[in-house]
Amino acid sequence: MNISLRIKVISLLFILISSLALIMNERSTALIYEKTQETFQQRLELLSESVKSYWDSEKNLLLSNAMLYAESEKIINYSTYGLLNLLQKELERLISKTGFHDMQIVLKNGQVISSDAEKSAEVAGFDLKDTRLNLAQVELQYEEDGLFLSAEVPVRKMGELIGRISLRRKLDDTRLKKMARNLQAEVSLGVREQIVASSLVDKAREDMVRTHFRDSENAQYISRATLNDEVFSIGRLEAEKTVAGDALIVYIAISQKKMLSMVEQARSQNLTVTAWALLITLLFTVAFSEKVLISRIRAIRDGANLIAEGNLDQHLNIVSGDELGDLARSFNRMATNLKVNRDRLQHYIERIEKLANYIQNILGSLKTCVITWNMEGRVETANPSAISELGEYYGELEGISLRSFLKKLKPDSRAEMIKALRQITKADSDRQFDIEIDCGEHAGIKVLQGGFSVLRDNEDKPYGFVLTLSNITQRKIIEQQLYHADKLSSIGQLAASVAHEIKNPLASIKTLGQLLQEETDQDDESREYIDVIVSEVNRLNAVVEQLLKYAKPEGSSFREQNFSEVIKPVLALVNHEAERNQIRLQAEYEPDLKVYVDAEKIKQVFLNLIFNGMQAMKDGGLIKVRAFKDSDSLWTAFEVEDSGIGMPEEVCKKVFEPFFTTRQRGTGLGLAIVKKIIDLHGGKIEVKSVSGQGTTFSFYLPSKQEG
Template sequence: MIYQRFTWLTVLRVLLLVANVLLLTWIFGDDRLFFNQIIVFLVLVLQVVELIRFVNHTNRELSRFFLAIKYNDFSVTFKRTPLGSSFSELQNSMAEIIDAYKQVKIEKEAQYHFLQLLVSQLAVGVVSLQRDEVSLINSTAERLMGIQGLKNWKLIRQLHPALVQEIESLGDAGRKVIEVRSDAGNKIVSVDVTTLVILNQPHKLITLQDINSEIEQKEIEAWHKLIRILTHEIMNSVTPIASLTETMQTMLKDKEGRQKSLHDIDEETVGDILFSLATIHKRSDGLLDFVENYRKLTRVPKPAPEQVNLHVFFSTIEKLMQQTLVRDNIALTILVEPSDLNATFDPTLIEQVLINLITNSRHALENRPDKRIELKAHAKDNTLRIEVTDNGKGIPEKELQEIFVPFFSTKKEGSGIGLSLSKQIASLHGGTLKVSSIPNQGATFYLQLPAKRN
């Protein structure tokens, strides 16, 4: 509608201009109409000026409109008296667009302030980086990082170089636990880095969480479990020793509680005393073995990493276990992907872990048909993953949370330190040891190491 009105009004003005030119041409040169010629000429000039102003008015209004949009100038108005009724609809439309854009801007600002308020209430620290500029940070992050009001990452790097170096070592994505040192005390902080691309611009999102309380709680729970098991094992040995000691004292005293003479002690009493002493000796040896196993847990040597070819490494383990596996009629399958995979770790310690895991699988395969154990290794993103899988009786769900606790064992002859020792060795390598199992179908242990490979 606006375009049609503008076109018709422009055509009308052009036609009047042409008519005026023709009229001027017709009367030009007639001395009798000299003043008429001057009047017609002046009218022609006014028509040209008015036509130019009429055409340029739309351009000026559009220019003001676009500049207002560009510079977020919402004070501009288009509700002035138009030059013609054709501009009324155009100006009203531009005014409505400005109002709508202003409303969108207000809503955007409201959402941004709501986001800031929401982020500020989080117990998790949040930092958003665009290059070296901090576009968003909450009070929790400022407290955990020990910064107040800093919006430039370079300044934060200068203030806390060690902390920033730890965060930047994660690159565009990653997660790690770091220790933040400050005058108020040291904190254990879990850091998670994620990079998002918004409008072709990378935005790095850093989240920080103080996990001191969680770690302390886990440590307390671990101590409670350990103390419970230690108490159980010690009581199992001390209780019969105390009972037998009391029994022997009874056998060596008369009814009045006086010590018996040698001629009052018969052969049967001597035999009972010898049996009790042998039992005490056996329980004492068991207690000593228990203490020695505990010492093993606390004296794991520091790993001495070296480059290892996984296929050769697995072949060595196969030779060590071959006689036992053949005797128990167990088939061991080795799979390394790729076949020439190399990794860096302590082969002696990891060998001990794998022997423990294979031994556990061997016990789980007792009285099972078609006994199979699979030893598998593969690598991804500088992480080595070794899996030990069997098709044995599996692990009950209630025991999955306990099997890595020191001295917890489901076998009568088991010491209960194999898996806890294996988990400790994995942790010393900076890795993890986990398990998944389906009862009556088998179990898989996952040893994951952050091992650099070639």
């Protein structure tokens, strides 16, 4: 799925800003929380001071009340005048009207009158010498039934000590709830390992007891605790010591519920504001990006598309000085450079193509087969000559293995090639070898001369090898022919010298024979013998002449003339003989066909070939003479085809050899002379014959070349 850059950027921005906003929100919430905690701490400190003040005022209040009661006329009078029951009732009444727990007066005679009638008793009387009896004191009393703050003051009548009155306030839950209301915080009092009073109730109080028990030692001044599943900030201070020396620990607990709720509310509000801000930012970003960013990016994209389509003349018209402007300018520079480089590249490509074509042409025009092999021993490339020469035997050359290649070779050739291949990496290796490929019964043997060379990369590391093969079959044949011609030439010269030596005696014989003829009558019995002698001498003389003609051709006279001028006399000459043998002559050639030949000799060629054909047709037939020339070829082709008995292949191979004949009275020099004349013209001659169907002699003569 393709997602546009705009959505990606906006999404990324949105995620980034959202993350940032969330982080900021969380951090601000944490900061609020931290500040609130500090506020709580400060408030706890203030509350601690308030508790201390409260505690002092409580003591002062208690003391002042005790002193007030000590100055009560009723109490003084009741104490003085022994109205102890009334005194007790008065104490009880006073206590009932106030929030004090109890009050008692110890009279100097030891009678103890308490607001709690059951506690009235009698103790030892005062030692009036004890000056402490005249002092007021406030103390903390921890008893089984609770914690009490007690103020004790002397009671005097007319300046005389009549007793001491003690007023006690029980620091109980009710009192602490009142204190909690004033302080707006929960207050608990702990002595030893017990919470003796608390404004907390139920589970919160139980949790406070656990907190106190847990923190009774090494407690922090400020801490946090969960009371009844509600988080409280706990302040702890040691307010006083009891009479028994136990520390009174005051716990001030401020619920964080409201604060946490406010923090959560602030966080929620922040989130809402942040969400709105994000939404607005998103909308602005979309609009802004469309206006400022995306439209310009689109322009760059469209420009890029045009360039991608090849239009390197495209230029972006973004003139702003920002990054997109820079990008557009860079883009334009890139397009310009691309254009330059493309032109340069095109130039290189053209050069490379030319070079490749050149190499291809070279390889293609090479008669030599060029086959490249990789290191795995498989053919990678083969030039057209290779395909032409070897495709017939190997089919598709590319990809065949060396093994498959070798398999087609004759064992000797295979050994030669392997031997050369083994020496390929040797520096002085330039081993040439010949391989022979059996082309079949009719095609014979193809001889190729080859050699290996190593292909190396730029680092001179071998990555393959090249096999070059040249078809030397023709050369081999020519070499054989040369060898044969040389042999024939020697035979010819030998025959010519013999013929020359024979010619003179033959002339003497002929002369003598003719003399004898003249001197002998026709009726003479010896005359027949003499005629035979003369005839045979003539035939010998003709053989000698032909032999001399073969060995020593006459001078040539080449000139361009119409072929018709050459062939027509020949056809006229043999026409009579052809008709006599019921042979039909048929000539096919362009009327204006020009040939550059020694006309007499070529006439001799056609005469010999036509006579040769006639001699192969005992029962008549058709002899076709054709001459034609391709417009693009430098050669002119000539054919003499007969519908005679044909020749076997081994005869065809030897027909151009001197003195080879299948007839009893043939000299064996007719076709040899033909061959010699063709050779004299720089042409070539070949014969194709099928037994029972006829023989075709084809020879090719070069056209007249300029210069």
